[in-house]
Amino acid sequence: IYGKNRRNSHGINLNISLQRELLFDDMRRWSSHQWEARPITATTGKGALLADKPVIAPFTAQYQIGRSQWFNPDNIAAVMNAGAAGFERWRLLAPRYANQERKAWLMLLASALENHSAELITLCVLEAGKTVQDSIDELREAVDFCRYYARQIDVHFAQPNKLTGPTGECNELYYEGRGVWLCISPWNFPLAIFIGQIAAALAAGNSVIAKPAEATSLIAARAVEIAHQVGIPKDLLQFLPGSGVDIGSAAFNDINLAGVAFTGSHKTARQIALQLAQRNGAMVPFIAETGGQNAMIVDSTALPEQVVRDVLRSAFGSAGQRCSALRVLCLQDDIADEVIRLLSGAMLELSVGDPLSLSTDVGPVIDSRAQHYLLRHIRWLEQHAKCVGKAPKAPEEGTFVTPVAYEITDFEALREEHFGPILHIYRYSAKSLNTLISNINSLGFGLTLSVHSRNPDTASRIERGIRVGNVYVNRDQIGAVVGVQPFGGMGLSGTGPKAGGPNYLLRFATERTRTINT
Ligand code: NAD
Numbered sequence: 001i002y003g004k005n006r007r008n009s010h011g012i013n014l015n016i017s018l019q020r021e022l023l024f025d026d027m028r029r030w031s032s033h034q035w036e037a038r039p040i041t042a043t044t045g046k047g048a049l050l051a052d053k054p055v056i057a058p059f060t061a062q063y064q065i066g067r068s069q070w071f072n073p074d075n076i077a078a079v080m081n082a083g084a085a086g087f088e089r090w091r092l093l094a095p096r097y098a099n100q101e102r103k104a105w106l107m108l109l110a111s112a113l114e115n116h117s118a119e120l121i122t123l124c125v126l127e128a129g130k131t132v133q134d135s136i137d138e139l140r141e142a143v144d145f146c147r148y149y150a151r152q153i154d155v156h157f158a159q160p161n162k163l164t165g166p167t168g169e170c171n172e173l174y175y176e177g178r179g180v181w182l183c184i185s186p187w188n189f190p191l192a193i194f195i196g197q198i199a200a201a202l203a204a205g206n207s208v209i210a211k212p213a214e215a216t217s218l219i220a221a222r223a224v225e226i227a228h229q230v231g232i233p234k235d236l237l238q239f240l241p242g243s244g245v246d247i248g249s250a251a252f253n254d255i256n257l258a259g260v261a262f263t264g265s266h267k268t269a270r271q272i273a274l275q276l277a278q279r280n281g282a283m284v285p286f287i288a289e290t291g292g293q294n295a296m297i298v299d300s301t302a303l304p305e306q307v308v309r310d311v312l313r314s315a316f317g318s319a320g321q322r323c324s325a326l327r328v329l330c331l332q333d334d335i336a337d338e339v340i341r342l343l344s345g346a347m348l349e350l351s352v353g354d355p356l357s358l359s360t361d362v363g364p365v366i367d368s369r370a371q372h373y374l375l376r377h378i379r380w381l382e383q384h385a386k387c388v389g390k391a392p393k394a395p396e397e398g399t400f401v402t403p404v405a406y407e408i409t410d411f412e413a414l415r416e417e418h419f420g421p422i423l424h425i426y427r428y429s430a431k432s433l434n435t436l437i438s439n440i441n442s443l444g445f446g447l448t449l450s451v452h453s454r455n456p457d458t459a460s461r462i463e464r465g466i467r468v469g470n471v472y473v474n475r476d477q478i479g480a481v482v483g484v485q486p487f488g489g490m491g492l493s494g495t496g497p498k499a500g501g502p503n504y505l506l507r508f509a510t511e512r513t514r515t516i517n518t
Helices: 002-007 014-031 073-091 095-115 117-128 132-157 192-203 214-229 244-252 266-277 304-320 333-347 368-384 430-442 456-465 504-508
Strands: 035-037 049-056 064-071 161-163 169-177 180-184 207-211 237-239 257-263 286-289 294-298 326-332 386-390 404-408 422-428 448-452 470-473 509-517
Touching: 064 073, 064 117, 064 214, 073 169, 073 180, 073 207, 073 237, 073 244, 095 117, 095 132, 095 192, 095 214, 117 132, 117 214, 132 169, 132 192, 132 504, 180 192, 180 244, 192 207, 192 214, 192 257, 192 504, 207 244, 214 237, 244 257, 244 266, 257 266, 266 286, 294 304, 304 326, 304 333, 304 422, 304 448, 326 333, 326 430, 333 386, 333 404, 333 422, 368 404, 368 422, 422 430, 430 456, 448 456, 456 470, 504 509
Parallel strands: 035 064, 180 207, 180 257, 207 237, 257 286, 294 326, 294 448, 326 422, 404 422, 448 470
Antiparallel strands: 049 064, 161 169, 169 509, 386 404
């Protein structure tokens, strides 16, 4: 395992590899287990659930790993009322006590997730089709979110900020929860983002309604069960698997809604923003973390081997299904041929297939709809661009897409986000750098950027020119670490604040000023 990963430069150290071997034994046990996403209805407990919808493992059409029941949106009022009652009950407790409880829950949840690692990692592989290593990283990130936001409670909520005022007057600014947050998450980080949103909303003093992506309800259900087992009250965390459109439409109009945290595509974000603008009742904050059309710019001073290593990881890791993934590799003309030559050779080394196999680099895409969409884009590229790299052919059965690289001559192919292992390569000259920068900005997205250059002036010029949320210099552009690389974009890529950063919780809270005549 270790040799393979070292050859592929995935940066996995021996420690983790050993853990992987141990985990794998445990995972084998779990992968023969049948999961059932049990409905969690903190409210009426009767008739809250719609007909069964089977969840099919994405990489083989025959393999059903569990069943999840969808929430009936007609019952949304009961859920929102329960969330509001739970919020109010906790809001009226002494802040010091309530904050310490919330912190303790999140710390306990972090440990409990670690204790269930084999089960959760296996579910992540089976349900989301993520590779074993991606699933390990996913669990790690979920745990990091819990601990990071738990610690942030002390930073933001423990003490009011004292403000200077006239003699005889005490002025304080403090933060508290807003109420019931609807947290809507995507399938590509079915545990990390799902838990990250919940942890942030709870840490800031709210109650949460957690709506997982349709394709990944099982892992989310297990995570919520674990959260309840560690003591998070059922009315402070309610689980609503089901259709985003239906649950969203019902919840957005409920009087008790106090905020929406959404991660997903920018098109969905726009629909939600429109619905929220038209809702009856108070205006509520909307946090949207959406997609990217991410570039890597490589100038002639870059090291080609390093570039190729970082491109493989950024463009094809997680089958390209990361919002941060590299979509367009921009090569300065005098280094382009060399990088393309090395890259096309390295792509032949990628192993595409069963995500449960430890030697797999690239697993399936999430479902057949995504596969068809990506294959349609590849057919378009066949007509309009030149194929310069291809991994060995992906298995026929299952929702695989063979990683490919196409050289393009304009940015027409980049108007839409193609969420899979498709890399576009574009050549530029030193003279046309400014045009390149404005072309990338004109796409409207602003999530990640990687710059490969040994010339600090060039790197800085590119970094300042391209408006994105996360810039990486001389490295890959995925895998932001909680508390180390706060993550989030601008423009079509999101509203901010940055997840895993010091200001994230504040958006979930409301500010109050207290003036006391002493
Ligand atoms: P999606 O927008 O299709 O769905 C995301 C969630 O929104 C799901 O839970 C879905 O059920 C729900 N939803 C869909 N329509 C809705 C509506 N009208 N009202 C309320 N909820 C609705 O996205 P996806 O396919 O699940 O995820 C992939 C997308 O997420 C990509 O665009 C990717 O770039 C983006 N993403 C962004 C980040 C980030 O941090 N910026 C992280 C991960 C994924």
